[in-house]
Amino acid sequence: MCIRDRLKLHKCTPYSEVLVVSIRPYYLPREFSHVINVLVYIPEKKFEKNAINEVAEIIQDIECSHSEALVPINGDFNRCKLKKTTVTYYQHVTCETRDNAILDLCFSNVKDAYTSWPLPNLGHSDHNLVLLSPRYRPLIKTCEPKIIKVRKWSPEAEEALITEFEKTDWNIFTDEEDLNGITNAVSAYINFCIEKCVPVKTVKIYPNNKPWITKAVKLLLCEKRQAFKLGDTNRMKRLTSEIKPEIKKQKNIFRKKVEQNFKSNNMKKVWQGMKLMSGYTNSGNIPTPIPNVTVQYVNELNEFYNRFNGYDFKEERRPLFNSCRVTEEDPKFIVSISDVHNEFMKLNPSKAAGPDKIPPRVLNACSPHLDGIFTYIFNLCLLNHTFPDLWKLSCIIPVPKKPKITCMNDLRPVALTSVVMKTLERLILRIMEPYVEKVLDPLKFAYRSSRSTSDAILHKLHSLYSHLDNTNKGHSARIISVVCSVWTYRLACWAGNAAGVDRGRIDTFIRQACKMIGLQLPSISEVYLEHLQKTFHCIDLDTSHPLHYAIINQLNPSGRMRLLRAKTNRYAKSFIPSGINQFNKRF
Known part of the structure; x- marks a missing residue:
């Protein structure tokens, strides 16, 4: 039974045909806002690349605009593989659909959502029917709600704690000569004041709660549930019209919090908010519990x-x-x-x-x-x-x-x-x-200010690229694997030599993120140039950095730097030559 359904998209090209329908079932787990069913038909495999790219683009648009929806994708793919795109969905059809081949597929953004069973073909069709039996269990049933006790910090509680400390004569603790005795006494007294001034509240956390489901939204949902039990239709309609604006209001408040984290450079909170908004879960890498805990x-x-x-x-x-x-x-x-x-x-x-x-x-x-x-x-x-x-x-x-x-x-x-x-x-x-x-060793990068793993990688890459630039291919084969192992790590290390295709893929991902958060983000090239200039300037000022003399030795009396002679394009686009080019552009 569905409350409402709507046709969102019908696209037909020479390579594929896609139908997108939005459905809102009456019974749906809270972790899903609604269901968006995508039907796909690809007539010929020889147009696989064009067809799969069209389907992937539609799915990415759906994910950006409806991140909380359940998105099943089914149809006749004619042996075309969705894995060749950036879409990482789970395939649920495991039985043959025609002869010994699996042509009719069903993907979704939820792992273990369905179990497939083969059925006889319908009429004169050459494809078998497939029964998809729901296997998914709601989070509220699979995960028990957590009951935790937390300190209810507030300005009033902090003010009471400050007042308690103001009345304290701290000289009493200095009479003790034993260091352990002083420390234990001061720590115990501070904890005593915290327990006295800051109240403790018990919080019940449900696994399917979203951060924008606040107390005000929960009260409206409870009233609607009571109206449903009493059979008050008019009251249910009124509460439904109130719930929608309230949820929208709380989502906007949460969005502003995430934007504020961007402005304050709090990247930990930014990624937490992005994961919640996009519905990302790292469920595939959940480790097993520690065995035999005695x-x-x-x-x-x-x-x-x-x-x-x-x-x-x-x-x-x-x-x-x-x-x-x-x-x-x-x-x-x-x-x-x-x-x-x-x-x-x-x-x-x-x-x-x-x-x-x-x-x-x-x-x-x-x-x-x-x-x-x-x-x-x-x-x-x-x-x-x-x-x-x-x-x-x-x-x-x-x-x-x-x-x-x-x-x-x-x-x-x-x-x-x-x-x-x-x-x-x-x-x-x-x-x-x-x-x-x-x-200290100049090659020590850990636990030092203005040093990071980027500096270690840049130093190693500079040595490798300089060596490869002065040797033939036969002598360089043994260290290519070292270069490849650090290729995909830090931006200033790999972006200079990145291929145009790779940069285009990253820019596509950035554009999708812009649609999701509603903000304009710089391209990968702009971020790389900014990061390159900043890192180059820091190394130029740090006389103890191992790459400092590789930069300062190229300085001319005029203030410009001599360009390094490079035999290979790989070395010319590496960190030191690229940094010198950007430095000379100021003149």
Whole structure:
């Protein structure tokens, strides 16, 4: 039974015929807004490329305008393969439809949606009938709703917490001489104040809820359900007319939130919003649960992750200590209240708390009242050359690396450490950086400011392209695989040598994204040039970068740079020559 149905598109070309019908069944899982049925007929296989591209373009338009819809695609494809396009749908027909071949196919954007059964042909047709039995189970039945307890943070709760800290005499804690005792007492007191001032609420999260299904929308849906039970038709019509504008209003609010994340450069929130709007789920790579989780297994896992703690690294540390030895003239390692205050203000309030249960939101909001006591504890740690035991603990969350777990090494340890300890680590790093900078390897790219894996790849590619430019093909065959392994990673590394066809495919994807979010995005070439200039400028200013002298040696007294002579087009379009070309365009 359908509430409404509508013909959306009927397109007939020499290569294919496509019919698109929009259907809204009376009973439909909440995760689907409606059903869009696509019927396809491809007369001849020799026009496969044109026909498949036409079908793929129609499907992409449907996905952009109706991202929450269930889209089944069926018809006679005449052995043409939809996999040759960017459409990644699931094929459900597994039985022969004519002789020993599967010509009539059924795709959908939902995995395991149907099970196919063969039936006799109808009349004089040379194709067998196929019965598609629904196999999909709604999310509300397959996934139990989560019941969690969260802190209900609000401006009033933060104000009450600040007032509680204002009345606190922090000098009481400094009377304790034991570092562990001070840290445990301060952490316990802060947690006590949080429990006292910030209420806890129980939240029930359903797996099929969308972020725009707010409390106002749920109230309208409940009223409509009650009207349906009472048989009040007029009230149902009125509520239906109210629900549609309210959902549209909440979707617009959510869209503005995603746009604001673009403006604030919060890419994590941007991708979360894009996945929700597009209906993307990484269901194909869901790892299996960790087997045999017992107390003994957990203890063995802890020993596995701490297996390096018993090794003595004195011999490895001695050369570093000798080269970085601090003289008597050097200042003592101390931190000031302003340093601690600035680090607390940089904390991300949405991050999780560590074993001490002190969330970064509290340190950020109540920094004027907490930076004094923590400055005292930090300086006490530096004076005694030790750290509290509470800050050395980590809550380890094992995350599977592979779909099938066979050993402990298949679990990646994600450690939640104390936020206060991370703040102290950043302060110590700032103090120690000047002493260790002179002994650091110039090819060290990790954990250094203005360095990333892009710099490592650019350095390796520059060496490889320079070598390949001065050798024949026979000598370069052994290292081509190295170039291919980094080909598809960072933009500044591969976009210069990307083929026009590849750039066109990426630009097509960008245009589809523009339709989805309603914003105008730059092309891949524009993004590449901007990223190229920015990376080139950073390397030019960083005298310790391994590629710095490859750039600065080309500088002329006039301010321009000499163009590198390249025998191959591959080297001419690589990072260093392309960066020099862009640099010279300023003159």
